[in-house]
Amino acid sequence: MSQSGQWRAWTALAAASLAGLAGAILYWAHTSRILREEPDAYKIAEQQARLAGVVEMLPVDATVGYISDVPFGKADGQVYFFVTQYVLAPRLLVEEKPERRPRWVLGNFLKRPDIEQIEKEHRVKLVKSFGRGVYLFERTP
Amino acid sequence: MLGLIPLLTACLAGCLLMRMLRPAAGAGPGWAASLLELGLGIGFGIGLSSMLFFVLTVTGTATAAVILLADSALLAALAAIWFYRRRRRQDATVPVPVESPVQPVFRYNWILAALLFSALVIVLDGMRNQAAADPHGMWDAWAIWNVRARFLAGPGETWRNAISPLLERTHPDYPLLLSGFVARCWKAAGDSDTLVPIATAALFFLATLAVLVAALALLRSASSGLLAGLTVMTGFTYVSQTMWQYSDIPLAYYYLAAVALAALAWKAEERRKPLLLVLAGYAAGCAAWTKNEGLLFAAVFGCCYAAADWWFSGFGKAVRRSLWLGAGMLPGLILVGWLKMLAPVADPVVRAGKKGIAQGAAQSWRRQFVWRAIARNAGEFGYTPATHPLAALAVLAAALRFSLPRALRPAAVCGAAVVGLVFGGYVVVSLGAFTPFGRFFSQLFPLFLLVFFLALRPLEELFEPAAASATAPEGPKKKTKKKRSSRA
Numbered sequence: 001m002s003q004s005g006q007w008r009a010w011t012a013l014a015a016a017s018l019a020g021l022a023g024a025i026l027y028w029a030h031t032s033r034i035l036r037e038e039p040d041a042y043k044i045a046e047q048q049a050r051l052a053g054v055v056e057m058l059p060v061d062a063t064v065g066y067i068s069d070v071p072f073g074k075a076d077g078q079v080y081f082f083v084t085q086y087v088l089a090p091r092l093l094v095e096e097k098p099e100r101r102p103r104w105v106l107g108n109f110l111k112r113p114d115i116e117q118i119e120k121e122h123r124v125k126l127v128k129s130f131g132r133g134v135y136l137f138e139r140t141p
Numbered sequence: 142m143l144g145l146i147p148l149l150t151a152c153l154a155g156c157l158l159m160r161m162l163r164p165a166a167g168a169g170p171g172w173a174a175s176l177l178e179l180g181l182g183i184g185f186g187i188g189l190s191s192m193l194f195f196v197l198t199v200t201g202t203a204t205a206a207v208i209l210l211a212d213s214a215l216l217a218a219l220a221a222i223w224f225y226r227r228r229r230r231q232d233a234t235v236p237v238p239v240e241s242p243v244q245p246v247f248r249y250n251w252i253l254a255a256l257l258f259s260a261l262v263i264v265l266d267g268m269r270n271q272a273a274a275d276p277h278g279m280w281d282a283w284a285i286w287n288v289r290a291r292f293l294a295g296p297g298e299t300w301r302n303a304i305s306p307l308l309e310r311t312h313p314d315y316p317l318l319l320s321g322f323v324a325r326c327w328k329a330a331g332d333s334d335t336l337v338p339i340a341t342a343a344l345f346f347l348a349t350l351a352v353l354v355a356a357l358a359l360l361r362s363a364s365s366g367l368l369a370g371l372t373v374m375t376g377f378t379y380v381s382q383t384m385w386q387y388s389d390i391p392l393a394y395y396y397l398a399a400v401a402l403a404a405l406a407w408k409a410e411e412r413r414k415p416l417l418l419v420l421a422g423y424a425a426g427c428a429a430w431t432k433n434e435g436l437l438f439a440a441v442f443g444c445c446y447a448a449a450d451w452w453f454s455g456f457g458k459a460v461r462r463s464l465w466l467g468a469g470m471l472p473g474l475i476l477v478g479w480l481k482m483l484a485p486v487a488d489p490v491v492r493a494g495k496k497g498i499a500q501g502a503a504q505s506w507r508r509q510f511v512w513r514a515i516a517r518n519a520g521e522f523g524y525t526p527a528t529h530p531l532a533a534l535a536v537l538a539a540a541l542r543f544s545l546p547r548a549l550r551p552a553a554v555c556g557a558a559v560v561g562l563v564f565g566g567y568v569v570v571s572l573g574a575f576t577p578f579g580r581f582f583s584q585l586f587p588l589f590l591l592v593f594f595l596a597l598r599p600l601e602e603l604f605e606p607a608a609a610s611a612t613a614p615e616g617p618k619k620k621t622k623k624k625r626s627s628r629a
Contacts, residue, residue: 012536019533020373022375023524026524061297086283090296
């Protein structure tokens with residue numbers, strides 16, 4: 001191999017090796033920033049604390065209806081629903097629909113809800129308010 | 142913490158099994174063969190225990206005691222067989238020599254190894270940061286993979302929630318390798334410690350790196366393996382997604398393992414081929430048991446292997462060897478079939494069907510949307526343009542050039558065809574139901590690196606030409622016309 005070819009190969013080798021090392025350092029810097037500035041992006045730990053009372057109260061094999069004032073069509077509504085499902089599992093969380101009326105219904109609200117109207121509309125009775133917008137209802141016969 | 146015990150026993154069982162089977166014995170340097178066994182052992186052990194857990198769960202026998210008992214029995218049996226075989230080899234009057242061909246060594250490989258080790262330590266610390274920031278992983282981890290693990294790990298019949306038609310937006314028909322494995326560890330430990338999915342994700346990343354470096358060291362050269370390992374670190378999207386705890390990184394592992402084992406099979410002597418092909422098929426089956434994309438991979442890989450082997454070795458051999466490959470795929474494919482019968486159809490691609498894809502392909506805005514997503518995600522794959530994997534690969538290709546020995550042609554052709562066709566499949570289905578390309582790129586990244594570095598001229602040939610020519614009878618410049626049946 002010619003002298004210039006060897007130099008070219010050495011340069012490429014150094015560049016590729018340093019790119020690998022630089023990639024690792026940049027990734028580390030990125031994750032350090034995430035840890036410092038935006039840990040727990042979806043606030044799962046907060047939701048676990050918020051829903052701890054419900055988790056304790058509901059049987060593990062329950063199917064639980066879900067009502068909320070944050071519509072599922074919005075990204076926030078999806079986050080609330082899926083995080084709640086994750087925290088409640090192995091219980092199954094389902095959206096309340098006319099054809100689907102499980103015995104237990106979880107209310108997950110950002111604003112203070114009108115409990116009486118919910119009870120009338122969904123034919124449920126409030127079992128307990130856990131505070132911070134979390135309510136557990138039971139379906140009335 | 143207790144969840145780490147069943148995790149480690151699964152990996153240990155896989156490693157013992159690989160140690161017994163010795164898939165790379167005599168194929169190259171001893172350190173590379175051991176590293177390959179370690180890398181394969183981790184992923185294959187996880188795959189096997191996930192499959193067994195699903196069977197135990199569906200049959201209603203998955204309890205902590207049964208899982209731990211099964212693990213102990215499997216480990217004891219594997220250890221006993223290993224010791225017995227070792228002792229028999231020692232007592233044998235005529236020892237069977239397992240000689241590795243002496244390979245030329247680039248004298249500065251130790252620098253590459255030191256750089257790779259340094260980069261790995263930094264990346265692992267970054268992963269620790271990421272896991273500390275988001276211990277439950279990112280969106281799909283808690284909305285799909287880990288939530289299904291919690292269903293499967295629950296008491297009584299709660300496992301049925303993982304495949305319930307009521308699980309409308311959590312894809313109850315998605316395969317269960319990752320969720321099943323995490324659930325198995327949680328069930329045995331009796332809790333749902335986030336350490337289990339975090340450690341599983343890290344293990345898949347490390348196993349991928351081990352298989353990539355080792356396979357290239359065995360097939361091409363140690364420097365090729367080490368350079369490929371360093372290039373992995375430039376894949377920002379790939380490295381970041383490890384701690385997202387999605388199924389894409391395990392899937393990438395199984396893609397890589399399947400093609401690497403098939404490549405080793407092409408290079409191996411005839412009597413070792415069945416074992417390597419069964420293992421390659423098993424990896425492809427595990428890919429199908431990991432994610433729906435794995436089903437596409439298994440089909441494409443099977444066809445590409447058969448076609449390449451027919452082209453390079455002849456029809457008869459290709460049929461026989463493809464049957465070995467297919468036999469290896471069976472456990473994964475059977476389980477996927479079983480799951481698809483139990484669960485409702487929920488995959489957006491399947492629901493969109495041919496009609497959805499045809500509609501998407503007919504709409505120019507949809508095509509542009511997909512192309513723009515490909516370009517954007519490809520650009521973002523490296524953290525900066527200067528540290529983008531494509532930049533590093535382009536510099537290496539320009540300086541070292543490609544040179545493919547004839548013995549590696551079937552593997553390189555098959556691997557390149559698999560990468561191209563699977564990616565083509567992803568593009569087609571994205572026209573019907575869009576899926577982020579960042580994850581598709583991550584799934585194919587290690588396999589792409591394997592194919593690239595198989596074809597790239599190794600440093601040993603450039604800097605140690607005398608040693609390389611002495612050990613490589615089929616030089617890249619040698620031009621001879623051979624019959625089609627003897628192309629390999």
